[in-house]
Amino acid sequence: xxxxxxxxxxxxxxxxxxxxxxxxxxxxxxxxxxxxxxxxxxxxxxxxxxxxxxxxxxxxxxxxxxxxxxxxxxxxxxxxxxxxxxxxxxxxxxxxxxxxxxxxxxxxxxxxxxxxxxxxxxxxxxxxxxxxxxxxxxxxxxxxxxxxxxxxxxxxxxxxxxxxxxxxxxxxxxxxxxxxxxxxxxxxxxxxxxxxxxxxxxxxxxxxxxxxxxxxxxxxxxxxxxxxxxxxxxxxxxxxxxxxxxxxxxxxxxxxxxxxxxxxxxxxxxxxxxxxxxxxxxxxxxxxxxxxxxxxxxxxxxxxxxxxxxxxxxxxxxxxxxxxxxxxxxxxxxxxxxxxxxxxxxxxxxxxxxxxxxxxxxxxxxxxxxxxxxxxxxxxxxxxxxxxxxxxxxxxxxxxxxxxxxxxxxxxxxxxxxxxxxxxxxxxxxxxxxxxxxxxxxxxxxxxxxxxxxxxxxxxxxxxxxxxxxxxxxxxxxxxxxxxx
Amino acid sequence: xxxxxxxxxxxxxxxxxxxxxxxxxxxxxxxxxxxxxxxxxxxxxxxxxxxxxxxxxxxxxxxxxxxxxxxxxxxxxxxxxxxxxxxxxxxxxxxxxxxxxxxxxxxxxxxxxxxxxxxxxxxxxxxxxxxxxxxxxxxxxxxxxxxxxxxxxxxxxxxxxxxxxxxxxxxxxxxxxxxxxxxxxxxxxxxxxxxxxxxxxxxxxxxxxx
Numbered sequence: 001x002x003x004x005x006x007x008x009x010x011x012x013x014x015x016x017x018x019x020x021x022x023x024x025x026x027x028x029x030x031x032x033x034x035x036x037x038x039x040x041x042x043x044x045x046x047x048x049x050x051x052x053x054x055x056x057x058x059x060x061x062x063x064x065x066x067x068x069x070x071x072x073x074x075x076x077x078x079x080x081x082x083x084x085x086x087x088x089x090x091x092x093x094x095x096x097x098x099x100x101x102x103x104x105x106x107x108x109x110x111x112x113x114x115x116x117x118x119x120x121x122x123x124x125x126x127x128x129x130x131x132x133x134x135x136x137x138x139x140x141x142x143x144x145x146x147x148x149x150x151x152x153x154x155x156x157x158x159x160x161x162x163x164x165x166x167x168x169x170x171x172x173x174x175x176x177x178x179x180x181x182x183x184x185x186x187x188x189x190x191x192x193x194x195x196x197x198x199x200x201x202x203x204x205x206x207x208x209x210x211x212x213x214x215x216x217x218x219x220x221x222x223x224x225x226x227x228x229x230x231x232x233x234x235x236x237x238x239x240x241x242x243x244x245x246x247x248x249x250x251x252x253x254x255x256x257x258x259x260x261x262x263x264x265x266x267x268x269x270x271x272x273x274x275x276x277x278x279x280x281x282x283x284x285x286x287x288x289x290x291x292x293x294x295x296x297x298x299x300x301x302x303x304x305x306x307x308x309x310x311x312x313x314x315x316x317x318x319x320x321x322x323x324x325x326x327x328x329x330x331x332x333x334x335x336x337x338x339x340x341x342x343x344x345x346x347x348x349x350x351x352x353x354x355x356x357x358x359x360x361x362x363x364x365x366x367x368x369x370x371x372x373x374x375x376x377x378x379x380x381x382x383x384x385x386x387x388x389x390x391x392x393x394x395x396x397x398x399x400x401x402x403x404x405x406x407x408x409x410x411x412x413x414x415x416x417x418x419x420x421x422x423x424x425x426x427x428x429x430x431x432x433x434x435x436x437x438x439x440x441x442x443x444x445x446x447x448x449x450x451x452x453x454x455x456x457x458x459x460x461x462x463x464x465x466x467x468x469x470x471x472x473x474x475x476x477x478x479x480x481x482x483x484x485x
Numbered sequence: 486x487x488x489x490x491x492x493x494x495x496x497x498x499x500x501x502x503x504x505x506x507x508x509x510x511x512x513x514x515x516x517x518x519x520x521x522x523x524x525x526x527x528x529x530x531x532x533x534x535x536x537x538x539x540x541x542x543x544x545x546x547x548x549x550x551x552x553x554x555x556x557x558x559x560x561x562x563x564x565x566x567x568x569x570x571x572x573x574x575x576x577x578x579x580x581x582x583x584x585x586x587x588x589x590x591x592x593x594x595x596x597x598x599x600x601x602x603x604x605x606x607x608x609x610x611x612x613x614x615x616x617x618x619x620x621x622x623x624x625x626x627x628x629x630x631x632x633x634x635x636x637x638x639x640x641x642x643x644x645x646x647x648x649x650x651x652x653x654x655x656x657x658x659x660x661x662x663x664x665x666x667x668x669x670x671x672x673x674x675x676x677x678x679x680x681x682x683x684x685x686x687x688x689x690x691x692x693x694x695x
Contacts, residue, residue, distance in 0.1 A: 123656040130663040137670050144677075153674050157630065160667055164614075164637055167660075168644065175600075175648050186653075201600070288695050297695065 003052035006041035007061075007069070007118065010034045011111035018103035027103035028084050034107060035077040038114070042069035047469045049476055058121045058187070063476040064259075067325065068117050068252045071332050075244035076110055078336045078451055079237045082343075085448055086237050089347050094144060101138040109135040109241065113249045122170050122186040125253055126163060129217070132246060133159050139238040140230050151233035158216045158226030165213030169206045169257070176202035188256055195263035204266050210257045211273055217250035220277050220311055221284035224304050231300040232352075236343025239296065243303045243339065244332035251310060251328060258314065262481055274315030275405055281308025282412045289419040294352045295345070298423055299338050302378055305416055306331045306386075312409065313393040320396020321483055323389045325474055330385035330459045337374040337452035341367050344448055345427075357427040364443045368428055370452035375424040377456045379417050385459025487524055491609035491643060494520045495586050498616040501636070502582035507560055510632045511553050517613075517639045518548030524606070524646055536654035544642070547661045552635065552668050559628065559672045563679045578623055585619060586612045593647070607647030613640025627678070631671050638664055 014034035018027045045052065045066035053059045061069065083106070087099055112131035119125050133156065141152045170186070176199040177191060191198075215223035219231075227247075231239050261270045285305035292298045306327065313324025344367040349356055361368045377384040390413075397406040462470065478485065497513050497520075504510070525541035528534075559565075586608075593608035617637030621630050 121656075123653065124659070127656060127659040127663055130667065134666055134670060141674075141677075146678075149674060149677055153627070153671075153678075156667065156670060156674065157634070160634065161637070164641055167641055168614075171645060171648055199600075291695060 001052075003041045003044055003061075006037040007052075007114050008059075008111070010037050011107050011114060015104050015107035015111060018107055022100075024084075024087060024099065024103075028080065031083075031103050031107055032077070032080045034110065035073060035080050038110060039070070039073035039077050042066065042073045046070045046473050049473060053118070058124060059118045060120045061118055062480070063473050064252065064255060064480065065117050067329075067473055067477060068248055069114065071248050071329055072110070072113050072117065072245045075241060075332045075336060076106075078244075078340075078455060079241050080106065082240070082336075082340050082448055082451055083237050085446065086235060086343060090142075090235075095142070098138065098142045098144060102142070105135055105138045106241075109139070111135075113245065116249050117252060120188045122173060122188065122191065122256070124186075125256065126167050126170055129166070129250070129253060130160070130163055132249060133163075133217075136230070136234075136238070136242070136246070139241075140234045142235045142238065143233075145233075148233045151229040154226040155230035158223065162213040162216030162223060165209045166253075167213075169209035169213060172202045172206035172209060173198075173257070173260070175199070176206060188259065191260045192263060195260045198260070198264060200264060200266050203261060203264060204269060207257060207261050207266070207270050208273065211254065211277060214250050214254050215277065218247050218254065218311075219281075219300075219304050219307050221281040221304065221308070224281070224284065228297065228300040228304065231303060232294065232296040236339045236346070239299070239342075240336045240339035243299070243335035247303065247307055248328050248332060251307070255314070259480065271315045271317060274311050275402075276315075278308045278310070278312030278315055279405060279408055279412070281305065281311065282409065282416070286412045286415040286419065289416055289423075292423065293354050295354050295357070295423065295427065296339075296342055296352050298354070298420070299335070299342060302338075302416075302420065303331075303335060306378075309390065309393060309409075312405070313396065316393065316396040316400050316402060316405070317481075318396045318399055318483055319485055320393045320400070321481060322474060322478060322485065323392025323394075323396060325477060326389035326392060326463070327386065330389050330463070333455045333459050334374060334378045334384075334386060337370060337455040338378060340448050340452045340455075341371040341374060344443075345371070348443075354423050354427055358430045358432040360428050360430075366443050366445050366449040370449050370456070371424070372428055373456050374452060375420065377459070379420055380413070383460050383464065384456065385463040388463035486527055487603075487646065488605040490520045490523050490527070491606045491646075494609045494639070494643065495612055498582060498586060498612055498636075499579070501616060501620065502579040507565060507626075507628060507632075510629065511556050511560075514556070514632060514635055514639075515549050515553045517636065518544060518550075518553070521548060521639055521642050524643065528646075540654050540657045543658045543661050547665050548635075548639070551665055555668060555672055556628070556631070559675060562676060565628070578619075581619060581623075582616060585615045589615060603647050606643055610640045610643035610647045613637065613643060616640070627671075627675050631668060631675075634671075635664075635668065 011034055014030050017030050021027055045061045049063050049066065051060045051062065053061065087102065109132065112128060112135045115128040116125060116132060119128055137152055137156065140155060141148050173191070174186060177194060180194050180197040212223065216226060219227035231242050234242060258270060261267060281304050285301045285308065288301045289298060292301065310324045310327050313320040313327060344364060345357060345360065346352060348364055377386060380386045380390045397409065475485065494517060497516050501513050522541045522544040525537055525544055528537040589612035590608035592611060593602065593604045596602055597604045614637050617633045617640060620633035620636065624630070
């Protein structure tokens with residue numbers, strides 16, 4: 001009961017409180033409290049693998065849901081801890097309204113994402129997925145500039161169009177189950193049990209529509225532009241939230257459909273689609289990472305790349321699926337660190353252009369240090385977590401003897417590594433145009449650096465020691481997909 | 486009777502192609518909303534389930550009243566009432582729209598050979614979805630894009646009838662609420678664009694590029 005309270009009752013209470021209260025400090029404390037309670041409840045679900053909801057409800061937490069809840073609440077707590085410093089530095093009357101909406105929207109975001117992760121009914125999933133989009137609107141439009149308005153518009157429009165495709169997929173899924181099970185119930189577990197008897201033609205059509213539709217939300221090519229614009233124009237904490245948790249939530253919805261498809265004869269077809277979507281996303285991000293001159297867009301394209309790797313891992317299956325799940329977790333860590341530091345850099349330089357960032361190491365030594373570490377992290381350097389998760393994906397490709405995907409994957413990773421290095425190292429080492437730049441206020445170590453450092457470092461023991469609390473749950477997820485390692 | 490209503494739905498798509506006025510677009514939304522609600526109300530007489538009436542009433546309220554009224558409010562607020570043309574009339578659009586409708590019915594007919602679908606409602610639904618997409622591509626005004634999106638949603642509603650897939654009524658109503666909130670947010674965005682950036686005519690959201 002306490003778990004249900006923390007997952008589904010506290011976030012709306014915190015939302016209402018944040019709407020009612022005018023004190024930013026009180027709002028932050030209540031939001032943090034809700035976030036920590038949510039994190040503890042999620043960890044409890046992950047470790048115990050118990051479903052806190054009564055059986056027969058449309059809501060349940062299975063091992064897959066527990067894992068994704070942990071990613072959501074962990075990213076949420078990091079963002080709430082970072083938020084006060086962000087709100088403090090955005091001074092000006094033009095931001096007053098946005099600041100007022102910040103914590104209510106953040107709490108509503110937590111509620112909407114939690115609903116997506118616990119709902120076990122395909123049609124209802126579609127309804128609550130739209131709520132996550134709504135919760136982000138005031139957050140993306142925080143700066144109230146024309147660019148942020150355009151980003152909000154594109155995001156709303158493209159993601160909503162994508163969800164129309166998802167709805168068509170849900171309808172087709174229902175048709176595929178006609179005469180087999182009580183298809184009007186659309187319950188995930190019942191559909192999964194009845195999967196081998198579903199009509200393969202309609203199921204195939206359903207999966208195509210769902211994958212295309214969810215690509216807009218996940219940020220997979222070619223439906224990625226709305227997501228990239230929104231992530232790169234949103235404030236740093238919101239961008240971290242989107243890159244670290246929102247995309248994961250959308251991946252979970254895709255995995256729910258894949259759970260059904262994975263038990264049928266059309267699984268190889270779905271795998272090919274996922275591998276294609278993954279490789280296409282990595283290729284598109286490789287091109288744009290090379291061309292980009294805006295470091296926040298660079299990070300947004302890095303998200304496209306990593307979600308591509310995740311789609312690829314799911315498509316390959318076997319040990320690569322384990323790699324994909326770990327990659328989701330570690331990507332959320334790395335993106336939090338990178339976007340927090342990007343926020344510090346933007347505050348100091350007032351620009352998102354890579355060209356404008358010079359003398360970073362001298363001007364912002366702590367941010368530069370964490371930025372450099374996070375760069376090594378996100379390009380997959382050992383001993384950070386991303387290195388291990390990519391290794392699992394590679395192992396999966398070798399086991400599957402998919403040499404074409406393997407060679408393309410490695411070649412594209414190389415291109416991305418060089419492209420990212422060019423931009424990041426330039427920002428770290430480029431000298432100022434003035435021969436003797438005036439360093440006005442030398443940056444002091446603050447909470448944002450500690451959070452960034454923690455996010456990067458925490459992945460190392462998780463990846464190396466593989467704690468049973470996490471990996472038992474991951475193995476239970478793999479078993480649900482028919483994978484035994 | 487369902488066939489008559491869905492054919493009328495297709496005729497509204499043809500009207501969509503020959504008009505360029507925003508007020509006519511709103512009228513099309515009202516007509517389509519009433520037709521879709523009618524289709525749901527008809528289901529009540531064959532099934533006698535109260536859920537059909539609840540959904541029909543919700544559709545009527547949201548699609549023919551709330552959303553069109555809100556769009557009219559935006560048009561008035563932004564002073565788009567006079568000279569409200571989305572762009573100059575182009576006969577090519579009518580040809581494309583006719584092609585979309587004919588193509589949708591051909592697809593529906595072919596599909597009905599090997600799977601149980603209602604040819605006319607399914608064809609009208611596919612035509613609605615494709616026509617909404619066509620409107621978004623062909624018209625540059627943001628409000629026309631919202632109308633295009635709503636026409637896609639109307640087509641989607643008919644698709645459920647066409648493939649004989651019944652959703653639980655709670656989900657139908659929740660979907661309608663989602664749709665209303667979405668249109669509301671899009672309206673706010675258009676309002677913000679006009680009030681904060683009066684130089685923009687709603688067709689200039691092209692600044693974010695790589």
